[in-house]
Amino acid sequence: MPGFYATIARYYDAENTDKTDDIPLYLELAQAYGGPVMDIGCGTGRVMLPLAGAGYEAHGIDNEPRMLERGREIAKQAAFGDKMHFHEGDATTYDLDKKFKLMLVPYNGLMHFHEQKDQLALLKNLRKMTADDGLMVLDLPNAGEVFATQDTDSIIMERTFVEPVSGHIVMQQSVSYLDRTTQLLQVTWIYDEITDDGMVKRTFAPLLLYYYFYSEVKLLLQIAGFKVDAVYGDTDHGEFIEGCERMVIFAKPV
Numbered sequence: 001m002p003g004f005y006a007t008i009a010r011y012y013d014a015e016n017t018d019k020t021d022d023i024p025l026y027l028e029l030a031q032a033y034g035g036p037v038m039d040i041g042c043g044t045g046r047v048m049l050p051l052a053g054a055g056y057e058a059h060g061i062d063n064e065p066r067m068l069e070r071g072r073e074i075a076k077q078a079a080f081g082d083k084m085h086f087h088e089g090d091a092t093t094y095d096l097d098k099k100f101k102l103m104l105v106p107y108n109g110l111m112h113f114h115e116q117k118d119q120l121a122l123l124k125n126l127r128k129m130t131a132d133d134g135l136m137v138l139d140l141p142n143a144g145e146v147f148a149t150q151d152t153d154s155i156i157m158e159r160t161f162v163e164p165v166s167g168h169i170v171m172q173q174s175v176s177y178l179d180r181t182t183q184l185l186q187v188t189w190i191y192d193e194i195t196d197d198g199m200v201k202r203t204f205a206p207l208l209l210y211y212y213f214y215s216e217v218k219l220l221l222q223i224a225g226f227k228v229d230a231v232y233g234d235t236d237h238g239e240f241i242e243g244c245e246r247m248v249i250f251a252k253p254v
Helices: 004-015 023-033 048-053 065-077 116-129 143-147 214-224
Strands: 037-040 058-062 084-088 100-105 130-141 156-162 169-179 184-194 200-210 226-232 246-253
Touching: 004 065, 004 156, 004 169, 004 184, 004 200, 023 048, 023 100, 023 130, 037 048, 037 116, 048 058, 048 065, 048 084, 058 065, 065 084, 100 116, 116 130, 116 214, 130 143, 214 226, 214 246
Parallel strands: 037 058, 037 100, 058 084, 100 130
Antiparallel strands: 130 246, 156 169, 169 184, 184 200, 226 246
16 A cells, blocks of 8 residues: 555645745755755655755755655756755665765655654664754644643645646545544545546544654753754744744754
């Protein structure tokens, strides 16, 4: 059975065209720290593309070949695609003989690591790849805010978009369950694709994500050889306070 990202690879770019709010932050940090830049869980290169377009050497690691294949096709079509380097592998063990001034784990990327041993293996490996005068950025949801919300078992309509290759309209929905004891979110994405003959092709894509609390991440980073330099409530340097939606952590190597 194909994994989550193999299942939704053909939909990914179309459904995320409006996900650009974090890009100005990464461009700002790249200007401050310089390159090269590493994107963990890079997928099709959503974050890498604007960084390469700004002249930075952008690398990315992902373990899903279908996402990387699409990313490499995007790079080929870009005038600056030679600055985009996709690496297939497991970010907890991937050995790249290179140091990065800016290490990015963008939008919810860390949530894919559910077990503490894998979380530490990942962060320790990222420490090995981060330059001593570099910076790592983790962009996560504010778990405190999520845990305070009321559960629902309703199917939620997320968005409607056009899949560019086929031209088909796709309606994306979701249903989820949060286990507050294990901090695990089980979400099932539902894609209803309207085909040329008017039929609806339904695709189910289940995904398991782990929610982190700030004190927990701080300790994991400390064990892995980082220290928290700053924490924000959004990618615009907003204050990390009750009610904020995000937890954006800047960590520096010790």
